[in-house]
Amino acid sequence: MEKLKIAIQTKGRLNEDSMELIRESGIDLSMGKRKLVSTAGNFPMEALFLRDDDIPQTVADGVADVGIVGENEMLEKQENVVISKRLGFSKCRLSLAIPKNTDYPGVEFFNGKKIATSYPNILKKFLHENNVEAEIHIITGSVEIAPGIGLADAIFDIVSSGSTLVSNRLKEVEVVVKSEAVLISRPDLPAEKREILDELIFRMESVQRAEGKKYILLNTPNEKIEEVAALLPGMKSPTLVPLAKEGWSSMHSVIAEDDFWEIIGKLKKAGAEGILVVPIEKMIF
Numbered sequence: 001m002e003k004l005k006i007a008i009q010t011k012g013r014l015n016e017d018s019m020e021l022i023r024e025s026g027i028d029l030s031m032g033k034r035k036l037v038s039t040a041g042n043f044p045m046e047a048l049f050l051r052d053d054d055i056p057q058t059v060a061d062g063v064a065d066v067g068i069v070g071e072n073e074m075l076e077k078q079e080n081v082v083i084s085k086r087l088g089f090s091k092c093r094l095s096l097a098i099p100k101n102t103d104y105p106g107v108e109f110f111n112g113k114k115i116a117t118s119y120p121n122i123l124k125k126f127l128h129e130n131n132v133e134a135e136i137h138i139i140t141g142s143v144e145i146a147p148g149i150g151l152a153d154a155i156f157d158i159v160s161s162g163s164t165l166v167s168n169r170l171k172e173v174e175v176v177v178k179s180e181a182v183l184i185s186r187p188d189l190p191a192e193k194r195e196i197l198d199e200l201i202f203r204m205e206s207v208q209r210a211e212g213k214k215y216i217l218l219n220t221p222n223e224k225i226e227e228v229a230a231l232l233p234g235m236k237s238p239t240l241v242p243l244a245k246e247g248w249s250s251m252h253s254v255i256a257e258d259d260f261w262e263i264i265g266k267l268k269k270a271g272a273e274g275i276l277v278v279p280i281e282k283m284i285f
């Protein structure tokens with residue numbers, strides 16, 4: 001049987017969340033310390049562990065069929081790959097930043113300036129679209145120290161919380177690209193592999209749908225059913241089961257974790273008792 005080859009970052013920020021999502025999708029994939037290829041025990045999938053920079057090309061060349069990579073890296077590499085699914089983790093942005101105490105009149109500031117970055121292609125495109133002529137200085141890491149050591153006037157790099165910028169006395173002045181982890185694939189995937197990919201996406205979606213959701217069970221007097229149900233939006237409508245105790249029912253539904261405390265208080269006020277809130281692993285519609 002055909003196997004879907006998936007490229008995953010060996011170590012770094014994407015590795016843990018990628019492995020966890022695959023595991024939660026019910027796929028038994030181990031990662032040895034030095035073993036850079038691994039076959040799943042219970043799903044037609046084989047993982048190749050690579051540096052994230054190499055993932056777009058590996059997928060475009062067909063060495064891997066799909067891969068998990070930051071959208072920033074996918075855009076930078078300009079390979080022939082498509083996004084099969086946005087994954088929602090490793091959210092960050094690619095931004096231009098300049099020394100904290102420098103005035104910023106607008107994007108024309110960058111005319112004639114030297115900008116340090118590991119993302120020259122994305123930067124080139126942005127500068128071109130804004131009619132700015134600047135010098136791009138490529139460095140592969142520690143980009144934020146470039147202005148402080150006189151290597152450049154500005155930087156173009158990944159920003160998340162912004163604390164690296166603050167530590168290096170820089171300020172973010174233009175957000176150019178917003179990014180998150182994406183599942184990429186080559187556009188011409190053969191039918192058999194496409195089928196495996198569809199199953200993988202289906203499983204990932206079931207896992208992600210359940211994230212931030214709780215299953216709630218409670219008992220309510222029958223005359224309060226409508227009032228209590230109105231507080232529980234549920235997937236369609238709450239499930240209702242009569243209790244052995246006459247005049248009472250058990251109600252089950254799904255709530256967003258964020259709404260949890262607010263809803264619990266209202267439910268108790270409305271007459272609900274014996275409230276149980278339990279985690280949900282997967283949600284399938």
Ligand SMILES: Nc1ncnc2c1ncn2[C@@H]1O[C@H](COP(=O)(O)OP(=O)(O)OP(=O)(O)O)[C@@H](O)[C@H]1O
Nearest residue numbers: 009012013014051052053070073090091092158160
């Ligand atoms: N601070 C951050 N917050 C959120 N996401 C981030 C952050 N930094 C990086 N990312 C995302 O995670 C991806 C991988 O980051 P990481 O730092 O592990 O890359 P790397 O050092 O280039 O790894 P590799 O050794 O595989 O080349 C980035 O391309 C970006 O999409």
Ligand SMILES: O=P(O)(O)OC[C@H]1O[C@H](OP(=O)(O)OP(=O)(O)O)[C@H](O)[C@@H]1O
Nearest residue numbers: 013141142158159160161162163164165
């Ligand atoms: O806005 P922040 O939350 O500070 O995050 C941004 C920083 O995170 C990443 O570096 P990382 O911490 O992965 O270090 P590395 O690039 O040296 O691996 C990125 O290269 C930025 O430097």
Ligand SMILES: [Mg+2]
Nearest residue numbers: 051052053054
């Ligand atoms: Mg890298």
